Amino acid sequence: MDAYEAILTRRSIRKYKKQEISEDFLEKILHVACNAPSAGNQQPWHFVILDDRKILNVIQTFHPSAKMLKDADKAILVCGDLNLEKFKGYWMIDCAAATENILLAAHCLGLGACWLGLYPREGRVAGMKKLLKLPTNIIPFAIVSLGYPAEVKQKEDRYDTSRIHRNRW
Numbered sequence: 410m411d412a413y414e415a416i417l418t419r420r421s422i423r424k425y426k427k428q429e430i431s432e433d434f435l436e437k438i439l440h441v442a443c444n445a446p447s448a449g450n451q452q453p454w455h456f457v458i459l460d461d462r463k464i465l466n467v468i469q470t471f472h473p474s475a476k477m478l479k480d481a482d483k484a485i486l487v488c489g490d491l492n493l494e495k496f497k498g499y500w501m502i503d504c505a506a507a508t509e510n511i512l513l514a515a516h517c518l519g520l521g522a523c524w525l526g527l528y529p530r531e532g533r534v535a536g537m538k539k540l541l542k543l544p545t546n547i548i549p550f551a552i553v554s555l556g557y558p559a560e561v562k563q564k565e566d567r568y569d570t571s572r573i574h575r576n577r578w
């Protein structure tokens with residue numbers, strides 16, 4: 410699958426088979442995450458691999474739409490590190506780029522993934538900080554659930570010419 414095809418066919422997958430994701434695949438996904446663009450190449454991110462069932466279950470108690478974690482083999486928590494920010498205010502945009510890279514890498518490897526928003530919802534951020542005892546400079550941005558897909562979703566073409574403008578509004 411080329412990159413163009415991957416972008417157009419990626420969908421949020423929330424149902425997973427009971428099948429383990431290899432460390433090799435996990436590393437490939439994280440490799441791609443670390444190669445996302447960032448403001449001034451500041452790379453203000455950290456990634457936490459989550460594969461402890463107890464942790465994955467607790468997240469569902471403070472995140473209202475995280476039920477898919479019950480069956481996800483693994484998840485990746487994307488965090489912003491305020492101490493690594495050289496260009497103030499951009500950390501979350503950089504983390505969003507890394508998160509999208511994770512979704513696309515998973516799709517390319519035949520895995521299903523879903524972005525679970527944390528930041529800027531205060532309750533979810535606080536819940537995650539408490540659960541993992543994150544240092545004050547580390548802000549949990551998003552979780553990506555990962556697993557072998559147990560659902561098939563058709564691609565959806567959202568190309569909308571009414572959102573495209575040229576030279577003026």
Ligand SMILES: Cc1cc2nc3c(=O)[nH]c(=O)nc-3n(C[C@H](O)[C@H](O)[C@H](O)COP(=O)(O)O)c2cc1C
Nearest residue numbers: 419420421422423474475523524525526527562565
């Ligand atoms: C910032 C952000 C936060 C999201 N948070 C959640 C979430 O908490 N739970 C969930 O099931 N999906 C979440 N999603 C996935 C969206 O629901 C999904 O991307 C959207 O419906 C489009 O569907 P698609 O991913 O299949 O193209 C989130 C997506 C983004 C970009």
